[in-house]
Amino acid sequence: MGKMxxxxxxxxxxxxxxxxxxxxxxxxxxxxxxxxxxxLNSKHKSDYGEWKLTAGNxxxxxxxxxxxxxxxxxxxxxxxxxxxPFSNEGKPLVIQFTVKHEQKIDCxxxxxxxxxxxxxxxxxxxxxxxxxxxxxxxxxxxxxxVHVIFNYKGKNHLIKKEIKCKDDELTHMxxxxxxxxxxxxxxxxxxxxxxxxxxxxxxxxxxxxIKDPEASKPEDWDDRAKIDDADDTKPEDWDKPENFPDPDAxxxxxxxxxxxxxxxxxxxxxxxxxxxxxxxxxxxxNFKGTxxxxxIDNPEYSPDSNIYKFDKIxxxxxxxxxxxxxxxxxxFLITDDVKEAEDITMExxxxxxxxxxxxxxxxxxxxxxxxxxxxxxxxxxxxxxxxDDEEEEEEEDEEEAxxxxxxx
Numbered sequence: 001m002g003k004m005x006x007x008x009x010x011x012x013x014x015x016x017x018x019x020x021x022x023x024x025x026x027x028x029x030x031x032x033x034x035x036x037x038x039x040l041n042s043k044h045k046s047d048y049g050e051w052k053l054t055a056g057n058x059x060x061x062x063x064x065x066x067x068x069x070x071x072x073x074x075x076x077x078x079x080x081x082x083x084x085p086f087s088n089e090g091k092p093l094v095i096q097f098t099v100k101h102e103q104k105i106d107c108x109x110x111x112x113x114x115x116x117x118x119x120x121x122x123x124x125x126x127x128x129x130x131x132x133x134x135x136x137x138x139x140x141x142x143x144x145x146v147h148v149i150f151n152y153k154g155k156n157h158l159i160k161k162e163i164k165c166k167d168d169e170l171t172h173m174x175x176x177x178x179x180x181x182x183x184x185x186x187x188x189x190x191x192x193x194x195x196x197x198x199x200x201x202x203x204x205x206x207x208x209x210i211k212d213p214e215a216s217k218p219e220d221w222d223d224r225a226k227i228d229d230a231d232d233t234k235p236e237d238w239d240k241p242e243n244f245p246d247p248d249a250x251x252x253x254x255x256x257x258x259x260x261x262x263x264x265x266x267x268x269x270x271x272x273x274x275x276x277x278x279x280x281x282x283x284x285x286n287f288k289g290t291x292x293x294x295x296i297d298n299p300e301y302s303p304d305s306n307i308y309k310f311d312k313i314x315x316x317x318x319x320x321x322x323x324x325x326x327x328x329x330x331x332f333l334i335t336d337d338v339k340e341a342e343d344i345t346m347e348x349x350x351x352x353x354x355x356x357x358x359x360x361x362x363x364x365x366x367x368x369x370x371x372x373x374x375x376x377x378x379x380x381x382x383x384x385x386x387x388d389d390e391e392e393e394e395e396e397d398e399e400e401a402x403x404x405x406x407x408x
Contacts, residue, residue, distance in 0.1 A: 024083050
């Protein structure tokens with residue numbers, strides 16, 4: 001194959017790639033307050049929390065790391081952005097964004113919701129119907145998970161697996177990949193943390209098989225692996241009391257039976273006590289194993305190859321509650337190309353993650369040093385106060401001694 005032919009093939013492949021790879025939504029908040037023209041705050045409640053654009057207290061790049069931050073404690077938040085409606089039929093759907101809980105979140109959501117085109121953005125609220133809910137949720141020590149919830153035939157279905165989220169104060173990238181072969185993958189920081197099939201990991205459909213209602217365990221089925229040895233008998237000297245009166249105990253000399261009642265020595269453990277006797281166990285000669293209930297095809301089961309498909313994806317939103325505010329959302333991306341999403345991850349979060357970590361570490365080191373200096377000062381002050389108190393006591397003792405001498 002000649003050089004021109006190779007270049008031609010490459011051009012065709014690039015053309016095909018460009019035709020099929022599409023970014024439906026991308027938001028990195030690089031144009032200042034212009035984000036307000038793209039994002040609409042809900043008016044459903046009058047006291048929704050306010051968003052502010054900031055890179056936070058520590059960052060990898062002061063401009064690139066700017067995102068939407070929750071700014072008021074104990075508030076609901078609701079805002080969303082719209083894009084041209086599309087269907088993910090026959091192609092992957094990739095949803096990703098970064099979350100930074102720089103406030104060391106105690107309880108609150110860090111997830112996004114993807115909505116159909118008919119969403120009334122001005123009325124966005126917790127009851128608004130969505131297609132997908134994805135992202136971290138933290139509350140106390142027990143809840144630290146990644147939500148992956150799909151709406152199927154009007155009902156929200158939660159994933160049956162437990163996916164742990166990041167709970168530190170740094171920025172993390174969350175990625176959900178939904179494939180047309182009904183498989184999925186969840187990545188955190190561009191690394192797979194969970195994957196599987198929609199039918200296995202959600203209860204979208206009735207089970208393929210059910211226990212045969214006509215079958216039951218035979219009455220003579222013996223599923224005891226071990227039985228008591230009928231020839232084993234309890235030894236005659238087995239039964240000993242668990243406790244007995246302490247023979248060395250003596251009635252106190254001041255014991256008053258009229259006041260204290262009849263004296264009885266305290267009980268102590270019996271070293272000869274052997275506990276409840278049980279015959280030894282032997283193999284059951286009639287053991288048939290564990291009976292397994294036979295299954296039959298479930299007449300209510302019907303396969304569906306379109307569980308993954310959503311027809312009018314058109315809005316991405318943040319609809320959540322936070323006790324302690326400060327979370328920053330950034331680097332939103334919705335595309336049909338997994339490789340493109342990976343590349344964008346490394347162009348954004350991948351570039352700023354280490355500088356951010358370094359800045360955070362420097363701040364932590366400085367804070368720790370300041371606290372150590374403060375503690376030293378407090379210790380020194382405490383020593384000075386103790387010395388002053390001792391001097392005052394000495395002066396008082398001297399003054400008292402002088403007075404006593406004058407009186408004499």
